[in-house]
Amino acid sequence: xxxxxxxxxxxxxxxxxxxxxxxxxxxxxxxxxxxxxxxxxxxxxxxxxxxxxxxxxxxxxxxxxxxxxxxxxxxxxxxxxxxxxxxxxxxxxxxxxxxxxxxxxxxxxxxxxxxxxxxxxxxxxxxxxxxxxxxxxxxxxxxxxxxxxxxxxxxxxxxxxxxxxxxxxxxxxxxxxxxxxxxxxxxxxxxxxxxxxxxxxxxxxxxxxxxxxxxxxxxxxxxxxxxxxxxxxxxxxxxxxxxxxxxxxxxxxxxxxxxxxxxxxxxxxxxxxxxxxxxxxxxxxxxxxxxxxxxxxxxxxxxxxxxxxxxxxxx
Amino acid sequence: xxxxxxxxxxxxxxxxxxxxxxxxxxxxxxxxxxxxxxxxxxxxxxxxxxxxxxxxxxxxxxxxxxxxxxxxxxxxxxxxxxxxxxxxxxxxxxxxxxxxxxxxxxxxxxxxxxxxxxxxxxxxxxxxxxxxxxxxxxxxxxxxxxxxxxxxxxxxxxxxxxxxxxxxxxxxxxxxxxxxxxxxxxxxxxxxxxxxxxxxxxxxxxxxxxxxxxxxxxxxxxxxxxxxxxxxxxxxxxxxxxxxxxxxxxxxxxxxxxxxxxxxxxxxxxxxxxxxxxxxxxxxxxxxxxxxxxxxxxxxxxxxxxxxxxxxxxx
Numbered sequence: 001x002x003x004x005x006x007x008x009x010x011x012x013x014x015x016x017x018x019x020x021x022x023x024x025x026x027x028x029x030x031x032x033x034x035x036x037x038x039x040x041x042x043x044x045x046x047x048x049x050x051x052x053x054x055x056x057x058x059x060x061x062x063x064x065x066x067x068x069x070x071x072x073x074x075x076x077x078x079x080x081x082x083x084x085x086x087x088x089x090x091x092x093x094x095x096x097x098x099x100x101x102x103x104x105x106x107x108x109x110x111x112x113x114x115x116x117x118x119x120x121x122x123x124x125x126x127x128x129x130x131x132x133x134x135x136x137x138x139x140x141x142x143x144x145x146x147x148x149x150x151x152x153x154x155x156x157x158x159x160x161x162x163x164x165x166x167x168x169x170x171x172x173x174x175x176x177x178x179x180x181x182x183x184x185x186x187x188x189x190x191x192x193x194x195x196x197x198x199x200x201x202x203x204x205x206x207x208x209x210x211x212x213x214x215x216x217x218x219x220x221x222x223x224x225x226x227x228x229x230x231x232x233x234x235x236x237x238x239x240x241x242x243x244x245x246x247x248x249x250x251x252x253x254x255x256x257x258x259x260x261x262x263x264x265x266x267x268x269x270x271x272x273x274x275x276x277x278x279x280x281x282x283x284x285x286x287x288x289x290x291x292x293x294x295x296x297x298x299x300x301x302x303x304x305x306x307x308x309x310x311x312x313x314x315x
Numbered sequence: 316x317x318x319x320x321x322x323x324x325x326x327x328x329x330x331x332x333x334x335x336x337x338x339x340x341x342x343x344x345x346x347x348x349x350x351x352x353x354x355x356x357x358x359x360x361x362x363x364x365x366x367x368x369x370x371x372x373x374x375x376x377x378x379x380x381x382x383x384x385x386x387x388x389x390x391x392x393x394x395x396x397x398x399x400x401x402x403x404x405x406x407x408x409x410x411x412x413x414x415x416x417x418x419x420x421x422x423x424x425x426x427x428x429x430x431x432x433x434x435x436x437x438x439x440x441x442x443x444x445x446x447x448x449x450x451x452x453x454x455x456x457x458x459x460x461x462x463x464x465x466x467x468x469x470x471x472x473x474x475x476x477x478x479x480x481x482x483x484x485x486x487x488x489x490x491x492x493x494x495x496x497x498x499x500x501x502x503x504x505x506x507x508x509x510x511x512x513x514x515x516x517x518x519x520x521x522x523x524x525x526x527x528x529x530x531x532x533x534x535x536x537x538x539x540x541x542x543x544x545x546x547x548x549x550x551x552x553x554x555x556x557x558x559x560x561x562x563x564x565x566x567x568x569x570x571x572x573x574x575x576x577x578x579x580x581x582x583x584x585x586x587x588x589x590x591x592x593x594x595x596x597x598x599x600x601x602x603x604x605x606x607x608x609x610x611x612x613x614x615x616x617x618x619x620x621x622x623x624x625x626x627x628x629x630x
Contacts, residue, residue, distance in 0.1 A: 074502070096609035097412075098502035098602070102527075105500065162505070162615045185420065187389070187413035190477070200615050212417075287413070293608035294411035300477045300515050301616070 004031040005086070005277060008061045010051045010076055011068030012040035015090060019119070020065055023266035029274035034058050051076045055083055063113075063277065066090060071163040074099040077114075081106040086113040086277050088269070092172055092289050093117075095163035100286055107282050114282040115273050118176035122268030123248025124261035129235075130181040132253065137238040138184055141209075141217035144232045145174045146225035149203065150309050159201065160307075166201025168292045170231075171221035175288040177233060177248050178217070186211040188291060191299035198306040207295055319346040320401070320592060323376045325366045325391055326383030327355035330405060334434070335380055338581035344589035349373055366391045370398055378428075378592065381405060386478040389414040392429075396421040401428040401592050403584070407487055407604050408432075410478035415601055422597050429597040430588050433491035437583030438563025439576035444550075445496040447568065452553040453499055456524075456532035459547045460489045461540035464518065465624050474516065475622075481516025483607045485546075486536035490603040492548060492563050493532070501526040503606060506614030513621040522610055 007030045009016055021042075024032050034046040036054045041047045048054035055061065063086035066073050070092050077094075080087050081103060093116035094100045100116065107114035120126070147170060158164045165172065178186075186209040194204040203224060209217035231247035240254045250260045276283055322345045324331055336357075339347050349361040351369045356362045363369035370376065378401035381388050385407050392409075395402050396418060408431035409415045415431065422429035435441070462485060473479050480487065493501075501524040509519040518539060524532035546562035555569045566573045591598055 095613050096503045097605050098500070098609050101605075102500050102502050162613050165612075185413070185417050187417050188411045195616070290412050290416075290608075293605075293612045294413055296611040297480075297608045298410050298477050301510070 004029055005274070006031055006033045006060050006062045008032070008034040008036065008054060008058070008064045009042075010036045010054075010064060010066050011090075012037035012042060013067065016067040019266040020067055023270045024065075026267060027270045027274065030063070030270065034061060052079065055079065055085075061085060063088070063273075069158040069164065070095050071158065071161065074103065077103050078106055081110050081112060081114065084110050084112055086115075086273075088115045088117060088273050091116075091118050091176065092165065092169075092292070093284070093286070094289075097286055097290060097293055100284065100289070104282065104284050111280065113273075113276045113280060114284055115276050116284040116286070117269050118173070118180075118285070118288060119265040119269060120173035120177050120248050121180050122265040122272075123177070123263065125244050125251035125259055126177055126180060126248045128251050128259050129242060129244050129248075132242060132258075133181055133235060133237065134183050136183070137213070138182060138211065138215045139236040139238065140215065141178065141182070141186075141236075142234045143174045143178065143217070143219035144230045145171050145220065146222045146230045148226050148229065149223035149307070154309060160199045162200050164201050165292065166195075166199070167203055167205055167221045167223045168201075168295070170223075171205060171219070172288045172292055173247065174219060174221070174231070174233060175291050177244065179285070179287045179291070181233075181235075181244070182211070184211045184213075184215060186215065186217055188294040188298055191295040192302060193295065193299040194302045194304045196305065196307040197303050198308075203304065203307055205295060205299070207291075209291075319344055320589070321346055321348045321375050321377045323347070323349040323351065323369060323373070323379045324357075325351045325369075325379060325381050326405075327352035327357060328382065331380075331382040334581040335382055338585045339380075341582060342585045342589065345378070345585060349376060367394065370394065370400075376400060378403070378588075384473040384479065385410050386473065386476065389418065392418050393421055396425050396427060396429065399425050399427055401430075401588075403430045403432060403588050406431075406433050406491065407480060407484075407607070408599070408601070409604075412601055412605060412608055415599065415604070419597065419599050426595065428588070428591045428595060429599055430591050431599040431601070432584050433488070433495075433600070433603060434580040434584060435488035435492050435563050436495045437580040437587075438492070438578065440559050440566035440574055441492055441495055441563045443566050443574050444557055444559050444563075447557060447573075448496055448550060448552065449498050451498070452528075453497060453526065453530050454551040454553065455530065456493065456497070456501075456551075457549045458489045458493065458532070458534035458536075459545045460486050460535065461537045461545045463541050463544065464538035464622070469624060475514045477515050479516050480607065481510075481514070482518055482520055482536045482538045483516075483610070485538075486520060486534070487603045487607055488562065489534060489536070489546070489548060490606050492559065494600070494602045494606070496548075496550075496559070497526070499526045499528075499530060501530065501532055503609040503613055506610040507617060508610065508614040509617050509619045511620065511622040512618050513623075518619065518622055520610060520614070522606075524606075
């Protein structure tokens with residue numbers, strides 16, 4: 001067995017603490033040695049204010065997981081790859097498609113691994129859904145992805161800024177599942193985007209897609225859902241109906257539950273990262289972000305009522 | 316010499332009459348045999364109301380040039396490629412990036428040529444500019460692309476609809492030149508988009524890009540220019556300053572005119588289409604449209620005064 005990969009983390013926020021750190025701790029292929037964060041510190045590792053200081057001080061770092069908001073990801077990813085370090089990107093992998101192209105070029109030139117992760121693809125129902133759909137004739141797809149932004153993203157202003165994607169931040173999870181499980185390609189044919197009067201990103205979106213042989217897909221993303229939360233994908237085929245619910249955790253075929261397993265998305269991500277590093281391969285599928293870019297380009301914009309997500313927040 | 320390729324044209328509007336038809340007539344590699352258009356007829360060839368009727372009635376058609384607005388292009392392109400016909404796409408090649416991916420797949424599967432054209436790349440100054448910039452260190456780029464939409468696109472409502480791209484319809488010409496001549500990649504870092512209150516597409520845009528080693532590029536696109544029209548790209552390098560003006564027709568290095576040649580963009584396009592067909596190759600570079608999609612995704616939207624482009628037009 002080879003020595004564990006010396007890993008650093010950049011961006012110590014909610015997603016890092018809730019998901020990355022526990023999965024890293026459980027995976028013997030990695031040893032967390034450092035963290036870079038403007039505001040936070042991690043116990044038991046070296047801490048730095050910036051990634052550049054960290055890379056200068058600790059040349060032994062072999063791999064880095066980038067968990068900060070997407071707007072700041074490219075510069076640090078490019079520097080890490082240029083220094084010969086393997087890079088794991090949280091979703092979405094960047095603020096533009098072109099910067100991801102650039103990262104892919106640098107990773108290839110440096111001979112290191114770039115892994116653009118889509119955590120929802122590691123939900124337990126996703127691979128069984130893909131296997132069941134393979135070879136079947138798809139008729140239609142319906143996605144309902146409705147949640148309460150005030151609950152899930154309280155005070156996260158970056159998510160409302162350009163590059164933060166608004167409701168596409170959760171919606172892209174649905175698109176990452178859909179592009180993994182469907183045996184045919186789809187392309188956007190129309191979109192309606194609802195922007196709160198006081199925000200630079202949409203709070204709701206309705207997307208229409210087509211595929212070959214009259215396949216259609218409709219997606220509803222809405223961040224104004226205050227009751228039960230919904231993360232469902234339904235696929236009608238010539239051989240029955242598939243429903244992936246709870247964000248991919250539960251799979252049902254023709255209303256019979258096929259599988260329901262405990263969530264372990266980030267354990268799956270780090271297992272895959274270790275495989276990719278061992279094989280010196282990259283895994284960069286931009287198709288979910290490409291559909292989002294298409295939606296911004298082709299979408300019709302509507303202005304809706306302002307969103308105030310904190311008491312006293314009136315900006 | 317092989318027999319000329321039997322060519323049909325779909326979409327008989329201004330761009331077809333002004334540019335495609337004269338260049339096709341001058342190129343012995345093609346013989347125009349049919350046209351499909353809802354409203355227009357061409358003398359001397361078979362005319363049809365739809366592309367599907369045309370393909371059914373004339374199986375001898377070997378290639379087709381699609382000159383209608385981008386929103387309608389994908390369905391006809393997919394049908395033509397699926398029937399084994401070579402396809403030339405006017406710019407922009409589609410309304411989304413994903414539909415172009417789909418066309419590339421079909422072309423590869425059918426073994427035919429798909430040519431996504433960027434006519435400005437065939438302006439006479441472009442290849443000499445690319446040659447001069449090769450190997451030089453780029454410092455900065457400045458694009459000014461300012462024209463009067465009322466003059467150039469009178470009453471063309473499709474250009475203001477989602478998918479019509481607004482001021483990016485001309486601006487993408489500048490991006491098509493820039494991505495051809497620069498020896499380094501660039502990626503968008505910010506954009507400001509100005510939408511007229513009564514329109515679904517922007518009338519002006521300011522784009523900021525970065526490249527490796529602190530290269531920066533700024534682009535100003537504005538459709539409200541009523542005086543002299545400007546289509547200029549200036550590139551500062553370690554070995555002097557290059558200016559491509561008049562949309563790529565005129566090239567100057569350090570203020571000395573290097574070349575100024577008569578415009579013959581579409582002759583160049585059809586010469587290249589003939590080469591591609593002979594070699595059974597495709598030429599699909601989506602990078603200009605990818606930058607536009609990035610700008611819509613990352614751009615901050617501003618609402619500006621309404622645009623009324625015709626007397627009595629108050630919608």
